[in-house]
Amino acid sequence: MVKQEGITVKKDENFSEWYTQTIIKSEMADYTAVSGSIVYRPKSYAIWETIQREVDKKLKKLGVQNAYFPLFIPEKYLMKEANHIEGFSPEVAWVTHAGNSKLDERLAIRPTSETIMYPSYAKWIRSWKDLPLKLNQWNNVVRWEFKHAVPFLRGREFLWNEGHTVFAKREEAEKEMKDIIKLWDSFCKDYLALPSLVGQKSEKEKFAGAEYTWSTEFMMPNGKAIQGPDTHFDGQNFAKAFDISFLDENEKKQLPYQNTWAISTRMMGVMFAIHGDDKGLVLPPKIAPNKVVLIPILFTKTKDKVMKVAKDIEKNLKKYDGILDDREDYSAGWKFNEWELKGIPIRVELGPKDVENKQAVIVRRDSGEKIVVKLKDITSSIDKILEDIQTSLFEKAKKALYNSIEEVETISELKKTISKKKIGKANWCGKIACEENIKAKTSTKSLNSEFNSKGKGKCFACEAKSEYVTYFGKSY
Amino acid sequence: MVKQEGITVKKDENFSEWYTQTIIKSEMADYTAVSGSIVYRPKSYAIWETIQREVDKKLKKLGVQNAYFPLFIPEKYLMKEANHIEGFSPEVAWVTHAGNSKLDERLAIRPTSETIMYPSYAKWIRSWKDLPLKLNQWNNVVRWEFKHAVPFLRGREFLWNEGHTVFAKREEAEKEMKDIIKLWDSFCKDYLALPSLVGQKSEKEKFAGAEYTWSTEFMMPNGKAIQGPDTHFDGQNFAKAFDISFLDENEKKQLPYQNTWAISTRMMGVMFAIHGDDKGLVLPPKIAPNKVVLIPILFTKTKDKVMKVAKDIEKNLKKYDGILDDREDYSAGWKFNEWELKGIPIRVELGPKDVENKQAVIVRRDSGEKIVVKLKDITSSIDKILEDIQTSLFEKAKKALYNSIEEVETISELKKTISKKKIGKANWCGKIACEENIKAKTSTKSLNSEFNSKGKGKCFACEAKSEYVTYFGKSY
Numbered sequence: 001m002v003k004q005e006g007i008t009v010k011k012d013e014n015f016s017e018w019y020t021q022t023i024i025k026s027e028m029a030d031y032t033a034v035s036g037s038i039v040y041r042p043k044s045y046a047i048w049e050t051i052q053r054e055v056d057k058k059l060k061k062l063g064v065q066n067a068y069f070p071l072f073i074p075e076k077y078l079m080k081e082a083n084h085i086e087g088f089s090p091e092v093a094w095v096t097h098a099g100n101s102k103l104d105e106r107l108a109i110r111p112t113s114e115t116i117m118y119p120s121y122a123k124w125i126r127s128w129k130d131l132p133l134k135l136n137q138w139n140n141v142v143r144w145e146f147k148h149a150v151p152f153l154r155g156r157e158f159l160w161n162e163g164h165t166v167f168a169k170r171e172e173a174e175k176e177m178k179d180i181i182k183l184w185d186s187f188c189k190d191y192l193a194l195p196s197l198v199g200q201k202s203e204k205e206k207f208a209g210a211e212y213t214w215s216t217e218f219m220m221p222n223g224k225a226i227q228g229p230d231t232h233f234d235g236q237n238f239a240k241a242f243d244i245s246f247l248d249e250n251e252k253k254q255l256p257y258q259n260t261w262a263i264s265t266r267m268m269g270v271m272f273a274i275h276g277d278d279k280g281l282v283l284p285p286k287i288a289p290n291k292v293v294l295i296p297i298l299f300t301k302t303k304d305k306v307m308k309v310a311k312d313i314e315k316n317l318k319k320y321d322g323i324l325d326d327r328e329d330y331s332a333g334w335k336f337n338e339w340e341l342k343g344i345p346i347r348v349e350l351g352p353k354d355v356e357n358k359q360a361v362i363v364r365r366d367s368g369e370k371i372v373v374k375l376k377d378i379t380s381s382i383d384k385i386l387e388d389i390q391t392s393l394f395e396k397a398k399k400a401l402y403n404s405i406e407e408v409e410t411i412s413e414l415k416k417t418i419s420k421k422k423i424g425k426a427n428w429c430g431k432i433a434c435e436e437n438i439k440a441k442t443s444t445k446s447l448n449s450e451f452n453s454k455g456k457g458k459c460f461a462c463e464a465k466s467e468y469v470t471y472f473g474k475s476y
Numbered sequence: 477m478v479k480q481e482g483i484t485v486k487k488d489e490n491f492s493e494w495y496t497q498t499i500i501k502s503e504m505a506d507y508t509a510v511s512g513s514i515v516y517r518p519k520s521y522a523i524w525e526t527i528q529r530e531v532d533k534k535l536k537k538l539g540v541q542n543a544y545f546p547l548f549i550p551e552k553y554l555m556k557e558a559n560h561i562e563g564f565s566p567e568v569a570w571v572t573h574a575g576n577s578k579l580d581e582r583l584a585i586r587p588t589s590e591t592i593m594y595p596s597y598a599k600w601i602r603s604w605k606d607l608p609l610k611l612n613q614w615n616n617v618v619r620w621e622f623k624h625a626v627p628f629l630r631g632r633e634f635l636w637n638e639g640h641t642v643f644a645k646r647e648e649a650e651k652e653m654k655d656i657i658k659l660w661d662s663f664c665k666d667y668l669a670l671p672s673l674v675g676q677k678s679e680k681e682k683f684a685g686a687e688y689t690w691s692t693e694f695m696m697p698n699g700k701a702i703q704g705p706d707t708h709f710d711g712q713n714f715a716k717a718f719d720i721s722f723l724d725e726n727e728k729k730q731l732p733y734q735n736t737w738a739i740s741t742r743m744m745g746v747m748f749a750i751h752g753d754d755k756g757l758v759l760p761p762k763i764a765p766n767k768v769v770l771i772p773i774l775f776t777k778t779k780d781k782v783m784k785v786a787k788d789i790e791k792n793l794k795k796y797d798g799i800l801d802d803r804e805d806y807s808a809g810w811k812f813n814e815w816e817l818k819g820i821p822i823r824v825e826l827g828p829k830d831v832e833n834k835q836a837v838i839v840r841r842d843s844g845e846k847i848v849v850k851l852k853d854i855t856s857s858i859d860k861i862l863e864d865i866q867t868s869l870f871e872k873a874k875k876a877l878y879n880s881i882e883e884v885e886t887i888s889e890l891k892k893t894i895s896k897k898k899i900g901k902a903n904w905c906g907k908i909a910c911e912e913n914i915k916a917k918t919s920t921k922s923l924n925s926e927f928n929s930k931g932k933g934k935c936f937a938c939e940a941k942s943e944y945v946t947y948f949g950k951s952y
Binding site for chain 1: 547632
């Protein structure tokens with residue numbers, strides 16, 4: 001066992017170093033010999049399993065079924081939708097050989113699976129009775145990033161789900177867009193304790209192949225925004241490219257409408273980054289694999305007495321997947337630091353005096369607050385405190401998000417806002433040329449635009465009419 | 477919706493065609509544009525999810541944790557263990573390019589993950605306190621088969637778990653070998669209703685890199701054997717190749733002992749093949765995603781009355797994930813055929829006369845037996861019948877397995893047994909040269925050897941002393 005040292009930098013002094021140290025030292029992830037690919041160690045994989053399980057339940061309620069399509073995509077299939085391939089081809093990993101043989105045709109490792117799934121859809125969908133078709137897969141994808149990799153946030157392989165749904169009518173597809181963006185937003189709020197900006201991506205930033213994209217955007221502590229789960233309305237673009245059609249109730253041939261949507265392992269990194277503090281991770285209780293750690297304070301004379309009570313308490317901690325840390329070769333202080341680094345929401349301390357007084361000390365990871373509770377009330381106290389931690393983390397993150405937004409009316413105001421590590425909110429025209437100009441002058445991009453608002457007056461950056469209220473920021 | 481036609485060949489007349497038709501027409505899988513890779517459609521993926529969930533629960537009870545390691549393995553890592561690479565290199569898919577760039581070093585797509593996991597193990601394991609380390613991943617692997625692909629049974633990409641455990645002591649690792657082989661055997665029995673031959677693989681057929689391998693072997697209806705889940709005792713082979721060592725309690729450097737073990741999506745194909753009949757799939761109730769289908773017999777005059785009762789029954793079918801098939805544009809007979817093809821264990825028929833008599837007709841998929849039950853007893857009847865189907869399927873498969881075994885005392889007897897599509901059981905020396913001779917003369921290979929028996933007298937194939945009681949057969 002390598003002794004864990006604590007985090008040696010402060011989060012607000014050197015965020016990037018703080019983040020890496022926190023992820024690696026808390027044993028969430030580790031680097032590997034494959035540049036840009038990490039190990040998801042048990043502690044982060046358990047969180048991903050919870051995300052999968054909870055999201056999957058919600059998707060099944062929407063009538064979505066899981067399936068699994070091949071990892072490989074023949075080159076000619078990947079090339080079928082022009083915008084799509086333009087977006088993805090710079091980052092595709094190519095298989096060219098198998099054993100000692102060169103392949104006749106290169107195979108792409110899926111960066112996303114539209115182009116391998118939709119030929120099957122074209123085969124399966126014949127009649128209106130086959131619709132809607134709502135398939136989802138939980139899998140790994142590869143996008144060969146040439147930028148510096150950051151564990152969870154940007155890497156060459158990540159885990160995600162990809163939903164690919166097909167509807168007879170445009171309205172049905174657009175109704176699902178609303179259901180999905182609501183699902184993403186509420187899942188991030190309720191489980192990850194993360195507030196987001198929900199809105200529509202710009203023409204320039206939308207998904208390659210989509211008519212429009214809706215996203216959730218999160219604010220990182222270093223002032224950069226990062227995109228979270230999203231949903232894309234593809235209209236009939238892929239149906240045209242892949243010959244997906246159906247006979248309607250009048251036996252007339254029609255093209256269906258499609259959506260795709262995803263949440264990825266990136267969200268774990270966003271959560272670690274936003275909630276963590278100088279001591280390490282702070283995990284929201286609803287997502288923490290172990291919600292409580294019980295640390296008996298052991299002295300030679302009173303050890304047996306304390307351990308007996310600790311064992312009794314341990315039984316009540318099962319529902320929290322509680323850990324009893326009764327290792328004797330580490331000091332209590334060392335253990336406190338270790339579990340703080342790992343982000344366990346609640347620490348329960350039990351010393352000889354506590355045993356005498358039939359009490360224990362609960363320490364909140366988020367605030368450090370110590371609460372003395374009677375042993376008979378311990379689970380009801382823990383329940384209440386876990387709920388409170390969940391809410392507090394969300395409220396704190398929400399405050400940080402909204403404090404970081406400034407309304408801007410000119411490009412130079414946006415520059416000033418960005419220099420303060422904040423996000424600019426502006427009336428905007430939405431045009432690609434205008435966005436390119438903004439990017440050239442400020443190094444920002446549009447994050448997304450609020451639903452149901454066209455803004456007022458003119459675009460903050462050009463002379464055109466405002467069509468959106470849009471957030472701009474530096475981004476991952 | 478493409479109208480399903482039934483299976484057009486008989487299972488015992490043309491097994492291979494029967495198998496393919498059954499898999500494709502029941503919508504378990506479909507071919508894709510990627511040769512050798514299938515789509516796992518929702519009906520089979522739901523079965524895989526059940527397999528994962530149930531196996532995962534059992535593994536967690538053994539103290540196993542899940543993690544996720546990269547898909548890619550740098551060529552020099554893959555090459556580290558000589559026997560291992562010799563076994564796998566002929567079937568490795570190689571990534572050579574990313575975007576427009578040629579990679580400095582080729583990356584293998586994992587055929588199995590020892591060589592990407594163990595460098596991390598070497599880093600993480602320092603002291604006896606870090607052991608045992610028991611990690612598992614559920615992922616996709618690629619083995620570039622040049623033989624004819626068969627859905628589920630042999631393909632270029634499949635889904636599996638891979639457990640990789642590390643112990644300080646040989647006895648601990650060997651104890652886990654027993655736990656795992658017992659887990660595989662009982663899981664296959666209890667859930668898939670599949671009996672297996674459990675035993676040790678020969679020197680020639682063991683896992684590339686292992687000291688020894690234990691396997692489960694199944695008998696397919698065409699007389700070929702197929703290997704199921706297995707577990708490998710790697711001794712210190714990989715510890716040596718990857719420099720995995722630890723300081724024991726006396727601070728002395730030691731090499732640990734390792735196991736690896738896996739169950740794959742192949743087992744779904746084995747189950748479909750063994751239990752299916754001329755009408756299509758027969759799914760064991762414990763693994764069937766939908767255990768019951770209710771088909772109301774609808775005539776114009778009595779439709780409302782029958783549907784009202786059907787809806788009442790439907791509520792009670794929730795715990796079976798029951799399906800109410802009230803489609804009016806298909807005849808009852810057409811529906812019977814469809815659900816039989818898809819293997820749903822129980823069909824409940826409800827006609828106007830049944831409603832009058834407060835009864836329904838239960839039809840067993842395995843035997844075709846019809847049982848009239850009172851509506852008030854319907855769930856207790858279904859419970860009992862589902863259990864009975866599960867047991868019957870297992871007993872039938874067990875009989876088929878043991879009927880297919882013949883004791884053989886010479887190579888020419890083995891040939892005769894094989895010509896009858898059976899398995900030979902023989903006293904055997906276990907030597908690689910002898911196995912090669914047997915293979916050359918009979919086109920069979922050893923499946924595995926019974927535990928705790930060295931056999932009697934001499935090897936059936938050569939003059940050496942018998943060391944094993946071994947099963948020989950043609951195999952997938």
